Amino acid sequence: QSREIELSVQYGNAATVRGLMEEVATVFMRQNPGIRVTYRAPEADYESILQRNLRDAITRNLPDVAFHGLNRQRTLLERDIPVDLRPFMQADPETPSLGYSESLLSLGQVGGKQIGIGFALSTPVVYYNVDLLRRAGGDPDKLPTSWEEVAALARAIHGSQEGISGLFFDWTITGNWSWQSLVFSRGGSMLNADETQVAFADAPGRAAARDLGTMLTEGRMPDGRSNAMMGEFVAGRMGIVMNSTAQLGRFNREIGGRFPLKTGRFPIPGPNPRLPAGGNVAMMFARDAAKQQAAWKFIKFATGPVGGTMMVNHTGYMPATTIPAAREDLLGRFYRENPNHLTAISQQNVITGWYAFPGQNALKITDVINDQMQAIVAQRSTPEAGLDRMATEVQALLPRRRS
Amino acid sequence: MVDRLGPLFRHAVLLLGAAVMLAPFVLMLSLSVKPAAEIFAPQFRLLPEQWSAWENYSAAFTKVPLARFLMNGFIVTFCIFAAQAVTALPMAYALAKLRWRGRDTVFGLVLLALLVPPQVPAIPLYIGLWQLGLLDTYAAIILPSTVSVFGIFLMRQFFRTVPNDLIAAARMDGLSELGIVWRIMLPTAAPALAAFGCLSFIWNWNEFFWPYIAVQSEHLMTPPLGIAFFSDTESGTSWGPLMAAATVTTAPLALAFLLAQRAFVRGVTMSGVK
Amino acid sequence: MASVDLIGIGKKFGATDVLRDVTLRVADGEFLAILGASGCGKSTLLRILAGLEGTDQGEVRLGGIEVGHLRPKARDLAMVFQSYALYPYMTVGQNIALPLEMRRLSAWQRLPLLGRLMPGTRAARENIAEDVASVAGPLQLGALLGRKPAQLSGGQRQRVALARAMVRQPAAFLMDEPLSNLDAKLRIEARAEIVALQRRLGATILYVTHDQEEAMAMADRVAVMQGGRVLQVAAPQSLYDDPVSLDVARFVGSPPMNVFPVRLHSSGAVEALGTALPFHATGTAREGIVMGVRPEALRPAEQGIAVTLARIERLGGEALLYCTAPGLAQPLVAQVEAGEANDHAIGAPLRLMPRRALLFDGDGKRMVCRAGSVGAMALASAHG
């Protein structure tokens, strides 16, 4: 027996995925007796796992494999931490059989390298309380496809009963994910191609800001805190919320059958619309060749059909591989019985990366955008004015010129 | 006035205050026995319709090794307090009772250090511990807290109330200065030390920031990290287990204070506060 | 036991001189009391001797050997403090045993639990226990060895402090107002105990007090201190009868000495309160001269200084007569036996015992004076 390779792996979202990761490791090790997977203590969220690994980089104590938030890949790459996975994919004959779609693979491509492969992915969707929807005269089988329709429906729900609100667009999701969703869905982008100019204040961005305005004025969207609003929704006092598909499991749990829940597609009114993916990718940090081989095997397993199937069974995410959904022995039946999970799959074709701003101020920019969003939602500034201020402030924080 | 309003009124005010102070704990307990489905129920209820105490508490103990965390908590707080006492008592004695050049300067440093929040030295400490190869050990959690400037300050205040004659007597009886610290000052200071021990226990037990940074391995983690485990913004906090973990974490402290409160108050009374 | 010599001790705290050129020589086995008002430097002197405080000047000798450089432990002195300074959390027995433990056990042997296992600890501890018992017995502490100081009365605590000092048979005892915390009755009992002890052990004792009665009653010699200086060192009775200065005269004696101004005629004759006194003073000073007379040296009589009786204070066996005399702000105080403080005393003039009257010059220094008719108890009256 050859010497056992020990692979240290770290993941986030501890509470949600712990059981899943244990299962992945167990099955993987059964199939690969020469490799022993040990998990480092899981982190609570993407934030903490990034912090942790950055510190690990200083102390040269990085895990071999880590699951990072999509939008944190860039920060890690800037510090030259992840390993390009493309050579491994190309060298591995099994790669084609793993079912990675090109659009989903692109989520892990930053700076021309494949530094991550999607593990648990999410997309923005709209959740409907079917009871309230019906009461307001809506049809759960014909869900709205534009923000105007959503807003109108919300307004009807809002008026239907005392103490009921219509809609909450969760704009607080980390990394400006929601704002990116609105802009991308209108065909826009955050910065121009060489990342020197703000682009989200161009026409698509303006339309996106107007969408938000519509929700606020037409849809009577309240200015609330995300946690409280989600609480309202699961309590049955809110008709519609926009959030990540990752919340599906939690909603099911917390609603506990109080009302039927239905997911609908995120409206994509623009020309060339796209939607940012959320969730995490598996990344390889190992530098040692033997470990790299083992790490690739693990990544391949976790993100491939088997791992993907386990992942979906445990969470509300979607995998980076398209195979399980198509196969009855894997997830075909699951999706038929849980159509709410299918909405994410159906948005696969428009999926794009979760944009991360360049430079030292990347996260500061995120924060500045959040502040302006807050101002707009609190109706302290109009969407247009907020957008303008957002653009100026972000522009000031962009790196001057990149070589 | 308070006198004339009578004991009944005073009790009423105190009870109201106690209700406010305890309300969050009641809520914590209530959440810790509810199933997820009832946490956001449209109508708030103190007691769940369907009890999930077992599920939540067992999740708290199985999803993370909370029992292990609790044990770590005891190990860490005990070691920290022992180290704090061992270092603070001699220094406090030297500051309170000995005459030496540099005393005022050192005391000034103590006061200065009192102002430093734990987040400030985190990065240099982290790098330092890494270079010593101590990261991800009990030592990493314990070392930065081995000196408590608050403790030095409190004990110094207390020692100032110890009569000088007692020390002179000890010197004539043949004790060394270190002997005086252990044989004379330590037993005299027992109540004040107990009070300080109480606070040290509370503060170090609840410390989240540093243990979180200092350790990687689950078997070294302390109780607050167990609580944080259940808080997940991306896919939803698991309220029930989280509150169960919080309850379990808070319980030893509440118990400790209940048992020690008389000694605690007496200890504080005897130290420099008055 | 050893002799103690303090030679030319000077001490400053910051800018203030606390002790100035203090010289005291205490013979082996002598009981010397240091008497002085609060703040005059008595405790500081003891602390210097004990090695708890340094000096700025002068030498400290024990048994003739310079010990200025030795630390308290090495000087082998025992001190009894005003507050007793008993260790509150130790039992009486432990309090008494501590000085022995520190000297007879090694650092290892003193360790809390391990120490018991060290060779010899047992024997040494038994030895100590015996010695403790042997001092506890005579001081009647035998039954109290297991108590804590807080459970003792003032007198018992004082005895424990004594026992702790005695147990190691030091070169000398230093006592800093050891009785001042006791109530009057206990104080008198304790006094006798300490004196008896001193006689028995032949101990050298330096005893600080501000209570002159205590100093007088106990000591072989008394050193009177004021403002950091020693004014006089003498046997109690000669201090009382033959003070070197007005300060000493006033400080010693209760109720205090009557002091009033006198006129000295160029002939050397003395006149006071309009009365010629049967004295003949020698000396040049003519200004600011005062006479001091102890209360018991003034008696109501047929003839004497004309006074008015203002008040009688009865003290049981004695009584004090407070008399006002024309031209005197302070009343003259005469001490008589209780039986004498009767109607006869009212209105009677005061007779003065010439042999017991003292003269002091303007600087407070004793003047030599000769009673006009030695032994005469009669007072020659004259016109004012």
Add this chain to the structure above:
Amino acid sequence: MASVDLIGIGKKFGATDVLRDVTLRVADGEFLAILGASGCGKSTLLRILAGLEGTDQGEVRLGGIEVGHLRPKARDLAMVFQSYALYPYMTVGQNIALPLEMRRLSAWQRLPLLGRLMPGTRAARENIAEDVASVAGPLQLGALLGRKPAQLSGGQRQRVALARAMVRQPAAFLMDEPLSNLDAKLRIEARAEIVALQRRLGATILYVTHDQEEAMAMADRVAVMQGGRVLQVAAPQSLYDDPVSLDVARFVGSPPMNVFPVRLHSSGAVEALGTALPFHATGTAREGIVMGVRPEALRPAEQGIAVTLARIERLGGEALLYCTAPGLAQPLVAQVEAGEANDHAIGAPLRLMPRRALLFDGDGKRMVCRAGSVGAMALASAHG
């Protein structure tokens, strides 16, 4: 000023009787000292009078009027505490002014800042300041009004406490060991001050002390307490000369009375220490009878009780002779004038003044006895 009557006061703390049926009547303008050992209930009695403590039994009257139901404030008494209880954060002037402020200013006028703006405040405050100055003057506190208590000496603090009590001219003064924190010298001065004050104001004073000399020197009458009971209330001299019981006799007098057992013959003749004494006792008790003789009633003489002189204690004006007698554990103490404590005293027997000897029965009660030959100072010797 007013009279004070305590009638049949009983007080328990929990299960222990602290006061039992205490009755004391103090006339208007009288100075009554309450003398007793520590813990005998003196303070409790004062506190009951002041209204700080309730009673379980009995009545408290001020100026003849029952005040049991009145709160301390309304009783108009002033108390000087053993600890002085000065407000440490107020200046001397503020300390003294406080009782007046509380009585003369309205609640509004007393408000920290606003009060100054109220009508009349200024005038009232000026008035108060004048009154403060007028008590501060005689007590020599004028220059200290701006200081804080911590900056004062013990004697000065004591005077401030007095001034605070005096300033509002209360119905009576209660003083709880007000001098016990002072040193001996100051204590004697302060004593005189308080007495002078009392005479000047004609004040009713209840004065608690455990120092008998103090009680005797100051008070018109002294109440001796023990274990919560009043043993005797009498003028100082008669307390000393004529105690009702052995307890009182022993408690009063310093050095304490010599007490020794005597044999009473059926004839009424008294025999002690192997010597027949010139007494004739009446009474039935024959067992456990003791005789008490004050030290000053024992004198060395040619004839008398055969003793051995053990030690002489010189106190300045007087000296104490400690003599051992065969068959007595305690030494006999004789007090003589310093001059008499000379070589003659050594080996001399002690003569006893028969008139000053007291007999007590087995229960400690005074027995009536008649000196065999009244006024005779000679002692008839007999065989042992």
Add this chain to the structure above:
Amino acid sequence: MAEARAGKWPGGRAEALAAWALALPALILMILMLLGPVVAVLLLSFTGWSLGDAEMEWIGLGNYEQLAADPVFWTSLRNTLIYVGVSVPATVGLGLGAALLVESVGRFRSFYRAAYFLPVASTLLAMALVWEFMFHPTVGFVNQALRTLGLPVTDWLNNPDVALLAIAVIGVWQNLGLAMVLFVAGLQGVPKDLYEALALDGADGAWERFRRVTWPMLGPALVFVVAITAIRSFQVFDTVAVLTEGGPNKSTEVLLYTMVQEGFRFLRTAYGAAITVVFLVFTLAITVAQTVILDRRAHYG
């Protein structure tokens, strides 16, 4: 006045040596664990380092210039001062009130003490989440209580005008017990005979008792409590981090949070260090000023 006069006499030299020997372990640890790192942070603030970077570049006062121009920093500073200004008096005042009341009742004293102290002993991390429930706009205890009393309600943590206040409420809730216990200790040190003297002097109302004796006698305890509370208030962090993340609209942005945010989250480590330096200077200045002012008025007996 016990002056430090080392070395002047044999015992003095020994005493000074012993003092250093006794102080040394704690001193070394203090320098290693607290003061040294603070100096490191001070130095760091003059560089452009970011967590994970390989090199360190000296940029002088660059970070401070940027700080001066950063509106977030100024908001944060202002908020911190407001927070301290609100929560310190409230904690001290309520703590004192609670102490007085608790000490004035005979029965259940231990219960009240424990109840008021319990928050001190709780894990703020968890309790902050509980408070989020308490502050829930519709079903939260707070708003339900206010509604019952007919008072206006708001979404506490989401209303920029009151969010900082809500955070302060939690801070007060947590620290009140400690202040109370410290005051209880102070109260037990007040000699009883002062109250008795006061009663005889003619004042036995609660207000006069408080004003004339309790309050002035508590002086030293007050200095201590204010100093401790101020230091702890300046260090407010957990509640902001868990509940509001500085929002809404920076209305709860406080210095320590900004520092952690910049230094750890935005990875602008050196910039965070500069904020730390400013933070320390501020706490130092204010705590010293407070203590000196109060200390001068307090009486130590």
